[in-house]
Amino acid sequence: MTKAIDLQALAAQVAAGLTGPGGPFEMTMEEVLGAQIPVFHNRRRSLLELLEASRALGDRDYLVSADRHMTFAEHYEAAGALAAALQQRYGIGKGDRIGILAANRPEWVLTFWAAQRLGAIPVGYNAWWAPLEIDYGLEHTEPVVVIADAKRAQALADAGARVPVITMEQDLPALVAEYAGEYPVTTVAEDDPACILYTSGTTGRPKGVVHSHRNMVAVADYHRFTDALMAGFRGLPWDGSPTSRRFLTTSPLFHIASLHNLAVPRLNTGDAVIFPSGGFDADKILGLIESERITNWGAVPTMASRLLDADLTKYDLSSLSGFSLNAAPSSPALQQRLRERLPVAQVALTTSYGCTESGTAATIAAPADLLANPEAVGRPIIAVAVEIRDPEGNVVPDGVEGEICIRSPYVMLGYWNDEAATAASIDANRWLRTGDFGFVSAGVLQMAGRRSDLILRGGENVYPTEIENALDAHPLVQESAIIGVPHEDLGQEVAAIVVVADPDSVTEDELRDHVAQRLAYFKVPARWLITADALPRNATGKVLRRDLSLGE
Structure with a gap:
């Protein structure tokens, strides 16, 4: 415990020297879109x-793929x-x-x-x-x-x-x-x-x-x-x-993980971005780490889990010095398996919490944080303020669960052509309501749940309403509900409960094809329950998702 406190104190001391008056990352308060926000002075x-x-x-190499540098x-x-x-x-x-x-x-x-x-x-x-x-x-x-x-x-x-x-x-x-x-x-x-x-x-x-x-x-x-x-x-x-350094990018560039936090910053640091070809394959990735001497990789937990199915001893992974788990929560068991099998994970394993709207990670859990509490998602990064609020918008004490709210120079301007959604997400003081829930203890954030009905499938965010809307467009479907069910590899997979007058009148294949024509493949339910029983709802008519199951 003493060692962890000393390390934290040392980090704070170094950060103060960097961000204080005259430091290379001196911080100052400026008005940004009507609110006082901490910003880098020399920017x-x-x-x-x-x-x-x-x-x-x-x-120097910047963008490296199979056919060109x-x-x-x-x-x-x-x-x-x-x-x-x-x-x-x-x-x-x-x-x-x-x-x-x-x-x-x-x-x-x-x-x-x-x-x-x-x-x-x-x-x-x-x-x-x-x-x-x-x-x-x-x-x-x-x-x-x-x-x-x-x-x-x-x-x-x-x-x-x-x-x-x-x-x-x-x-x-x-x-x-x-x-x-x-x-x-x-x-x-x-x-x-x-x-x-x-x-x-x-x-x-x-x-x-x-x-x-x-x-x-x-x-x-x-x-x-x-x-x-x-x-x-x-x-x-x-x-x-x-x-x-040489950064391996396996998350899509249409996500902040690879664009904002990998490809763009390399113009500041002079590092290379390495692009694998084709879909994710553990042996191909391991071979690329060896041949391209990859130094840094941010993987979604599903990828990390699949990596452990390969024979790691066949590859020289000594170049890898930075390794993080991104985009979805990782289980303590997976973290421990990585430490046991992947040398870099023993000393450099990190994870984080953020969302597209926050621009980058709002918090990062350092290796010491994860060892102390594998379910932690870390401490706020520089220039980020995190508050946990109750439904009325009041800040709650440490240890009390509430909505995670963030303010920083990284937070989005808003939603394109959607003033109502922007106003609902960002208040006049530029605080972002994430819709995610958690609590803070001793300065460390821990998730209590992500947007109550959000499904995290292999690092992709899947929202039930979008799939339900597609299902409900089928002429035989009376109502539907989408839930996430545990999956060993993906973390969660999508399951559908579909209410029809006669369960024999429609097949899973027909409904699966109906959704596949309308939505991306990762949103298509993998498991199904077709029933004539109405969905459980509360007094206001909302579906009680926590009461839903496939009845298995």
Whole structure:
């Protein structure tokens, strides 16, 4: 116990030196959108400034895939050329949306940075969306153009999308070659929109989360601060010089884990982003860690669990020095299995809590925190304030469960074209109501539940209402309820309880196909109960989800 307290005190001492007056990460209070928010005093004011500074990183690897290594210098040139093409061919300017619909690949990141040159807003659509979901996204954010990989470009064509589509495999390289040597520049303000990513909403419709230049630059600065903190913690000097780490990205770029917290900050730190090819395969990932000398990996618990099914002794994993579990809660048993089998997990295993709206992790559990309490999700990171509130909005004492509320320079501007949802989520003092529940004890946050009916399937958030709406559109379905049931590999899987007049009148396969035509594959229920019994409801008519089961 004494050792843990001493380590915490040392970390606080190092942080104070970094963030105090005259420190490289000096913090100050400024008015941001009508509220006093802590911000980094010495900061860049837009993502375009980050891009311009990255030119000096030269021949260091930035984006690495199976078929190419793109250096920072090559990326800088290509981003300028693509921006010029988008401006001159498609008339894209400040505030216009550029859709991105693709699996992870270097061109995804390149498109993001090209948009920043124009002051345009890249929109990261979920690459696994079904056609009806894609149609909704296009209608909602109205992109001038969509840049897509071949598979999604074909899906757009099949769906009859009327927006121009640029393919990443053929059209994009040709445009970059044609407009080489051009670097459009525009002026943006810190609180101008910089990006839109979609998150499922409890109303059943995905919401477009808008992050500003301030938000995303602050996230990048947070990662630099973490580097400086770790150097100071070890008694080493830190001057902001680029490092030579290699970050493996296995979460989609349309999530904050890979975009905000991996690809973007590397322009600040000079590290490489490594893209695996194809779907997740444990042996392929282990081989990539060995061959590319991966130093850092943030995995969802499902991936980490699958990793343990492989023979780890066949691979040289000595380069791996940073390892975190992200996107979904991890069980104490999984954490312990990782420590027993994966050397890096013995000394560097971390986890965190955050959401798309928070921009980055709000709290991080260091290795010592997890050893002391495997269910902890950590302490607030720099510039983040966390409060636990009751239904009336009052702050509750330590140890008392309530809604997790967050305020920081990383928190989103709001939801795209949805003032009502924004007002419901962010108050006048810029506090974000997460809809998640937990409690704080001795400064450490622990989750008590995530949005009461949210299902976490292999790192993907699945909201029941969206699936219920799709099921209820079936002519034989009277009502339906979606619940999450435990699954050894995925954490949870989706289960459906469907009420019909005659259970023999419809089959599971028919209902499964009905949902699959409307929603992404991970939202399609894997388990079913078809019944004539009405769903249990409370006095106000709401379904009592806690009383639901498959009756097995």
